[in-house]
Amino acid sequence: MPSPTPSASLPRPLRGADSDAFTRRTITTRWPRIAGRVIEENDFPDTINACIQALRDDLPDGPIRPLRDEEAPDAALWAEFVAPHRGKTWLEAPWFFGETYFYRRLLEATGYFRSGAGARVDPFSYQKDQGLVQTADRIGALAERRTRALDEDEDARPVLTRLFRTALWGNQADLSMWTAGEEGPDHQDADRAEEHLLVDDTDAALAHLTTRDRPARVDIWADNAGFELVSDLALVDGLLATEAVGQVTVHLKVHPTFVSDATIDDVHATLEALAGAEAAPVRALSERLRGALASGRLRLRDAWVWTSPLRARALPPHARAEIARADLLITKGDANYRRLLGDRQWAFTTPFEKAAAPLPTPVLALRTHKSEVAAGLSRSQVDRLNAQDPDWPVNGEWGVIQWAPAHPSPEALRPAAAT
Template sequence: MRSWRRPARENGGAEVPDPQLPPPIGIDRPGSFSRSVFHERHPVLVANLLADFPYPPHVAEALEALLAESLAGDVPARTPGGPEIHTWHLEVEAHAGRPWESLPFLWAESYFYRRLLRAVEYHHYDSPWCGVDPFAPQKHAQLDGPELRADLDAYAALRGAGAADRRRALLLAALWGNQADLGFRTNNPGADTSAGDVLVDDSEALWELAEAPGDAPVIVVADNAGREITADLALVDHLLETAAGPVELHLKPHPYFVSDATGQDVVATLAALDRDPHQEVRDLARRLRDAVRMGWLRLRTHGAYVHPTDYRTLPADLAAEFAAAKLVILKGDLNYRRLVGDLQWDPATPFAEAAGHFPGPVAALRTAKSDLAVGIDPARLAKLDAEAPDWRLTGTRAVIQVHA
């Protein structure tokens, strides 16, 4: 197994670059997408939080101070509070004193959101803001929005579709549902959300693995709440019908990036489906609840899903779960970055080379919303770069990639 760095527990938290792998994507290059996340997206994000909640002055000041530090400061030595504190202590110890702009993009973005939760006192048990999801208003707005209404109308219309057409529609809905990422839309509210080009389509390999005989689980690692988790739940419902074993839906243990899905978001989504005028949609919610009660659908989480590291440093227990699964389906851009490593890959690098470290069969459903890309046919890549140089960032290209 190749790794960009050894696990922190083995080296006291210090990064050890692997010379076999490309360097990490950073946030220091002017004009880069990663830099724009900090200089364009995060200021809008903080302004939205201050508009959505009547935070007291000290919370507002903490948010503004975090924003200023992330744009022109250094990483302080203190460890942010909350769960997984030992991991965060080692990670911060390894980066303390470094200018933010010198940090790897994935690490810096994860650290920013961890510090944001501290600023809004999400983990402060003696604060009235403890447990208040700072992104809940944006998530709930999407559950009540016209785009989800159209999605559910389309789902209800599938009742007369043939089995193959229905299966294809559910998979594509889960794939393109990742366009609803609220972080992506924070400073890009007019983003195109129509289905675009699927650059790599390993869907038949995905179904062959997911529907193979045996009682090992299929694991779906969720990404975002709102429209995306709704589409994911419809796909999970289909897998419960066609896969021989149970299905696990893995969620974040607490809010992470703007719209990352938690258990609370699943509950809110099922409640929204219960209110839908279509009987088919209400039946979907009922079947999912019954599946949870019977143990066929297992809702799971793990602290590793909110670590600032990629999947090359998986904790042993989660790695063992992945290895025992029939298939792990990773949803979205963030899970993709963590799977292949948020590195400066040549986009023509085979997916198997970048994802070969994963402990079991894995499928990635990802719409492209960052500079990272792997597994793209060189001829297709040349055409994309010539005709749409920003194709990696717009959310209108997607991949279904499988490595077994």
């Protein structure tokens, strides 16, 4: 088992200034477009729209500055996060910091934490709603499969294997990459999905869950609302239907970010939408999940750390302590994968368990490739992908299910300095 990589020998974090590729395009093109969509898709007053436009105009060469909504609950935290990067341009700052900071600046611009027209208004609610509405058929099919698996008392292993894959490919529905209604990658065809699965460590996770002497607690770092959230909730439903899992804790964002990242409110809104569906299996899925919430077998948690620029090697003690209570941590999506790997320039052939932050519980990462951060691939895979599909690191067409064991030693858990 590879030892955790010492912080002194970690690769550099990604920065927009280092590349003419996806990272730079995100800062120069995608973020301004997202800010423009917030103006178009909301009915904010002119004063708020002017603040959003000012942020848009600031990209990519404006300076990183402190936040100005000092009354916000996370203001003191962000003062610390900004300090090392103050005065740098958006391209010069580490990309993961810049991305979390950009979305936090959007909330500053809309007045999310102030009294007024933008108070507690999710500026991405239109996209989230459309992401759910436009996948109603897929949600119905997924709920029908869950009903059939329960009615026919299918074996847990093939059911969970299928649900892990559904949750993985659900990550293709990313509204920061493709707006609702815009054509993006979609591997609904099972054969195509298998062809695009580069690493599959599902068996390691299932073996870990099914060989324990007590029911496991599984934690999930959730990613996007919409169909991906429904696929994650279906996985929760499948996990709780087995004797191997006693409780699932889903960790969500404390405020809107990354366009479609899910909050606790999004979970409740999704369950309400499912409860009102015409199809009985969809309503039944909602009922089972609401029952699990009522009984405490399903718990929803949020924390400021998940909307922060802190990478997993620098998580504070309380976040590590919460992780340590779980028997398995499932991380969903690209941003959580980037947090786990520190958003650093790892060679794609670096073993995953070496690149991933050493955490006190085993990790299973379900991720479709939508950024230039990757590990755990073979040289032959990388060569083939570069020849076959040069945009493979960022186009959402390729996915991994990757396992890393726990590193419970005090040395392994010592946080590295954030950069």
